[in-house]
Amino acid sequence: MTTEALVGLIFLPLLGACATVLPGRLATRAGVLAGLLPLPWLLVVVTLAVVQDPALFVELGGFAAPLGIRLFADPLAVLMLWMVAIIGGLAAVHAWFDFPPDSPAGQSFWPLWLLLTSAMNALFLSADLFNLYVCLELVTLTAIPLIALAGSKTSVRAAMRYLLLALLASLLYLLGIALLYNATGTLDLYLIRTALTAAPPAAVVTALALISLGLLLKGAVFPLHVWLPQAHASAPGPVSAVLSALVVKTAIYLLYRLWLWSVPAGTLAAEHALMLMALLGAGALLYGGVLALLQERLKLVIAYSTVAQLGYLLLILPMAATAAWPVAWQGGLYQLLSHGLAKAAMFLAAANILHALGSDRLSHLRRLDQRQPLSLFTLAVAGVSLMGLPPSGGFLAKWLLLEAAWRSGQWWLLAVLIAGSLLAAAYIFRILAASLGRDDPTEAQPVAASRSIPVIQDAAALLLALLALGTGFAAAPILQFIEAGAPAAWSTP
Amino acid sequence: MNPSAVIYLLTAAAVFGIGLYGLLQSRQILRQLLSINLMGGGIFLLLITLGGGADGRPDPVPQAMVLTGIVIAVSATAFALALLLRWHELSGSTELDADAIADAIADAVADAHDD
Amino acid sequence: MIGLAIDSVLALGIVWLALQTVRSVSMLQAVLMFIVFGLLMSLAWARLHAPDLALAEAAIGAGITGALLLVTWRRLQADGHDPVDSELPAQSKWLTIPTACAAALLIVIVGWIALQLPAVPGTAGDLAWQRLGEIGVSNPVTGVLLGFRAYDTLMEMAVLLAAWLGARAVATTYRPGALPGPVHVEVPLVGALLSLVVPISILVAVYLLQAGGSAPGGAFQGGAVLAAGGVLLFLTGRLEAAPRTSGLERVGLILGIAVFSLMGLMVMATGGHMLALPGAWAIYLVETALLLSIALSLVLLFAAAPGLRRMS
Numbered sequence: 001m002t003t004e005a006l007v008g009l010i011f012l013p014l015l016g017a018c019a020t021v022l023p024g025r026l027a028t029r030a031g032v033l034a035g036l037l038p039l040p041w042l043l044v045v046v047t048l049a050v051v052q053d054p055a056l057f058v059e060l061g062g063f064a065a066p067l068g069i070r071l072f073a074d075p076l077a078v079l080m081l082w083m084v085a086i087i088g089g090l091a092a093v094h095a096w097f098d099f100p101p102d103s104p105a106g107q108s109f110w111p112l113w114l115l116l117t118s119a120m121n122a123l124f125l126s127a128d129l130f131n132l133y134v135c136l137e138l139v140t141l142t143a144i145p146l147i148a149l150a151g152s153k154t155s156v157r158a159a160m161r162y163l164l165l166a167l168l169a170s171l172l173y174l175l176g177i178a179l180l181y182n183a184t185g186t187l188d189l190y191l192i193r194t195a196l197t198a199a200p201p202a203a204v205v206t207a208l209a210l211i212s213l214g215l216l217l218k219g220a221v222f223p224l225h226v227w228l229p230q231a232h233a234s235a236p237g238p239v240s241a242v243l244s245a246l247v248v249k250t251a252i253y254l255l256y257r258l259w260l261w262s263v264p265a266g267t268l269a270a271e272h273a274l275m276l277m278a279l280l281g282a283g284a285l286l287y288g289g290v291l292a293l294l295q296e297r298l299k300l301v302i303a304y305s306t307v308a309q310l311g312y313l314l315l316i317l318p319m320a321a322t323a324a325w326p327v328a329w330q331g332g333l334y335q336l337l338s339h340g341l342a343k344a345a346m347f348l349a350a351a352n353i354l355h356a357l358g359s360d361r362l363s364h365l366r367r368l369d370q371r372q373p374l375s376l377f378t379l380a381v382a383g384v385s386l387m388g389l390p391p392s393g394g395f396l397a398k399w400l401l402l403e404a405a406w407r408s409g410q411w412w413l414l415a416v417l418i419a420g421s422l423l424a425a426a427y428i429f430r431i432l433a434a435s436l437g438r439d440d441p442t443e444a445q446p447v448a449a450s451r452s453i454p455v456i457q458d459a460a461a462l463l464l465a466l467l468a469l470g471t472g473f474a475a476a477p478i479l480q481f482i483e484a485g486a487p488a489a490w491s492t493p
Numbered sequence: 494m495n496p497s498a499v500i501y502l503l504t505a506a507a508v509f510g511i512g513l514y515g516l517l518q519s520r521q522i523l524r525q526l527l528s529i530n531l532m533g534g535g536i537f538l539l540l541i542t543l544g545g546g547a548d549g550r551p552d553p554v555p556q557a558m559v560l561t562g563i564v565i566a567v568s569a570t571a572f573a574l575a576l577l578l579r580w581h582e583l584s585g586s587t588e589l590d591a592d593a594i595a596d597a598i599a600d601a602v603a604d605a606h607d608d
Numbered sequence: 609m610i611g612l613a614i615d616s617v618l619a620l621g622i623v624w625l626a627l628q629t630v631r632s633v634s635m636l637q638a639v640l641m642f643i644v645f646g647l648l649m650s651l652a653w654a655r656l657h658a659p660d661l662a663l664a665e666a667a668i669g670a671g672i673t674g675a676l677l678l679v680t681w682r683r684l685q686a687d688g689h690d691p692v693d694s695e696l697p698a699q700s701k702w703l704t705i706p707t708a709c710a711a712a713l714l715i716v717i718v719g720w721i722a723l724q725l726p727a728v729p730g731t732a733g734d735l736a737w738q739r740l741g742e743i744g745v746s747n748p749v750t751g752v753l754l755g756f757r758a759y760d761t762l763m764e765m766a767v768l769l770a771a772w773l774g775a776r777a778v779a780t781t782y783r784p785g786a787l788p789g790p791v792h793v794e795v796p797l798v799g800a801l802l803s804l805v806v807p808i809s810i811l812v813a814v815y816l817l818q819a820g821g822s823a824p825g826g827a828f829q830g831g832a833v834l835a836a837g838g839v840l841l842f843l844t845g846r847l848e849a850a851p852r853t854s855g856l857e858r859v860g861l862i863l864g865i866a867v868f869s870l871m872g873l874m875v876m877a878t879g880g881h882m883l884a885l886p887g888a889w890a891i892y893l894v895e896t897a898l899l900l901s902i903a904l905s906l907v908l909l910f911a912a913a914p915g916l917r918r919m920s
Contacts, residue, residue, distance in 0.1 A: 023855035060883050061882070061884040062880070062881030066731070069759045108777035115770050141767055142770045144774065156584075160576050163572075164522070164573075167569055171532045178539050178540045179725075183725055203725055206717055206721050497615040500616055501652065503719050506714075506719035510711040511626045515629070523681065524638060527639065527677070531629060534626075541656050551656070552734075553733055553737070560664050563668050568768045571772075572770075574676055575774065577680065578684070
């Protein structure tokens with residue numbers, strides 16, 4: 001039953017994508033529904049199984065690793081899969097109106113969307129380094145055309161730049177894999193750990209450096225983030241939501257897998273590497289925050305906010321060597337979850353605003369409380385989580401991170417965390433202030449709301465924001481679940 | 494390690510490096526795509542040379558990986574070329590950076606007029 | 609000794625061609641250099657006991673990729689001026705030297721590391737040789753691609769499908785004028801040549817497919833050869849771009865993924881392991897579906913069109 005559910009998570013969207021390519025209107029609708037609707041149900045089965053056994057393996061073809069490829073499900077993977085199902089699902093509901101399955105736009109959109117869903121599920125479940133390369137390429141080659149579907153010159157330029165850098169990143173990753181395979185004879189993420197201790201250190205360090213560099217580039221980690229803001233801001237709304245909430249996180253997820261599962265604890269100068277990545281995270285948090293504060297367009301503010309918020313996910317890494325690790329891990333994953341929900345909500349709300357007003361410039365958002373009250377409410381609720389105010393999920397995440405930093409005595413981390421939250425508060429309040437602004441009678445009046453938004457599109461955005469808020473209330477079972485799958489802390493020196 | 498393998502290993506490293514150089518120093522998208530393909534070729538050569546068993550039984554796993562890699566490379570290249578044609582159609586340019594700032598301003602102005 | 613000499617010449621040729629690809633002032637020349645680079649790589653694969661790769665590189669790496677690059681170069685020229693060739697070196701000089709140094713450093717590190725990697729016992733590849741009998745084919749590469757690591761092959765087909773979907777999605781405008789001009793003038797020999805070459809490409813594709821079980825070959829090489837036949841028909845005007853994807857083409861594009869997945873799911877539903885293909889017949893069936901999808905995807909990508917039809 002569990003095996004079938006895991007396989008279904010990958011193959012239903014894949015076959016759904018095939019169905020959407022087939023001729024006939026019915027085929028497209030059937031493909032979308034059959035590819036997306038069952039995912040939460042399958043996930044319930046998988047989640048129940050992982051609660052029982054927090055390290056599930058499925059051998060594809062019946063061939064044990066290292067010969068065959070395994071699927072692996074643990075609490076981290078399940079958390080990511082839930083994010084794909086919920087965020088991807090609500091974004092799909094939103095997209096149903098902008099890309100109706102019968103329209104030519106829908107014909108382009110849905111096969112790519114389903115393949116992207118399948119690719120992300122496959123990536124979060126794969127236990128094989130080379131298979132992950134294939135999954136990464138599939139994510140890239142489905143996400144980028146979706147950006148270009150916006151059709152504007154800006155979006156095509158952003159897609160092209162993203163593609164070139166993503167291909168470079170994949171090649172760095174692949175070169176690292178080539179070295180690792182020849183140094184260890186295996187490609188399995190979880191078998192490689194023992195083999196790495198016996199392999200020549202120079203080769204392993206070089207391979208890890210290449211793989212990490214590739215992933216940092218794909219994950220848009222400061223200072224390799226240059227491709228992200230335009231790509232995320234110029235994509236169609238639901239695509240922006242999934243890019244920021246899920247697609248960039250695939251790279252961060254793999255960094256976690258690599259450094260916390262595959263690298264033997266405390267060897268190979270890993271603590272220096274983790275500290276370096278945390279410093280990049282700190283840089284991202286501050287730089288992204290400041291840049292978000294300087295943007296003039298709503299979608300760019302949100303995109304730079306992603307650059308900043310990704311920083312939190314790297315900040316936890318050096319705490320793997322401290323006693324505060326379980327708390328840091330919970331905080332990191334809660335950040336992953338709450339940021340995903342809040343950011344998707346903001347991008348969908350921004351898309352609604354852009355659609356209704358014809359512009360997302362902050363200076364054009366005046367009287368938003370009268371023109372698009374639901375969108376403004378969504379932005380505010382999601383913003384509460386993003387800047388970490390109680391009682392949101394973002395608050396809990398940042399609270400746990402602060403506690404971990406405090407307990408592990410990493411004072412610089414405390415300062416960075418607080419500065420990050422203050423910057424987030426500043427750019428969120430700037431959006432809200434612009435939205436509540438009143439018309440200046442001396443200026444020409446902006447055109448009133450030109451188009452109305454289907455209520456379901458508003459509801460999808462609002463629901464995501466409420467979920468971001470709600471994760472602050474229903475925290476105990478989620479935190480317990482996450483803790484059960486925490487990678488072992490390194491023995492404290 | 495036999496001398497031929499040494500030669501091919503050095504070739505692989507050189508081709509990868511040349512590709513990287515081409516990618517970073519060129520602005521022409523077409524040239525950058527050529528360079529990316531060169532880098533891929535270098536990695537493939539490295540994989541196969543290292544996986545060449547001495548007893549005449551070459552390791553089939555890297556060979557399968559490279560075959561998969563070749564198909565992925567042609568897929569990525571084909572899509573990239575389609576995107577390049579689209580970019581050329583929209584901008585008249587075959588580079589990305591030539592007038593990014595001017596375009597950003599033009600976009601902003603057009604956007605302001607939309608309102 | 610002669611072998612070493614051949615390898616040295618080949619290696620030098622490969623490096624020189626790579627350099628030319630990056631350094632030629634003319635973009636056309638760079639593309640041509642890249643194609644020759646692919647052909648030499650194909651020879652290198654043969655020297656490295658990787659005949660499957662030699663075939664794949666010649667057909668896909670040099671052949672289809674080269675054709676794609678050339679036709680794109682041609683299309684970029686279609687609006688009259690020569691945007692590609694005019695401005696090299698475009699990058700400022702001060703970046704060139706650090707870039708070259710960084711690349712050289714990486715060459716040294718990777719080369720140095722690779723040279724001292726020891727042989728590891730008990731690799732996945734050793735296991736593949738030992739258990740090849742369980743798959744039902746004697747070509748170990750086919751065994752890995754459709755047996756031990758069949759899942760990779762399936763996902764790779766999804767990548768190819770995504771590339772076609774992506775290319776179709778970004779090419780919003782259908783402009784027959786922008787496509788390379790087919791040979792409108794009926795050259796007497798073209799028809800005779802085609803009536804020879806196209807059947808041969810089909811024959812070779814079928815041969816490669818069935819040979820792949822025991823000898824070099826397989827769905828990917830066969831698919832690329834078949835695609836080459838299709839490209840020829842397109843270039844000589846026997847086929848032309850159509851504004852819509854026909855139903856048959858739609859089925860063909862997903863055939864590989866659908867047959868492969870459904871076969872895997874069927875095995876799982878009857879109590880076996882997901883993607884464990886039940887015997888050689890299943891491998892050949894799946895490979896046939898893969899071959900058709902690969903060939904069709906590549907021809908459509910080359911035509912940069914949603915579909916193809918007979919020249920009216």
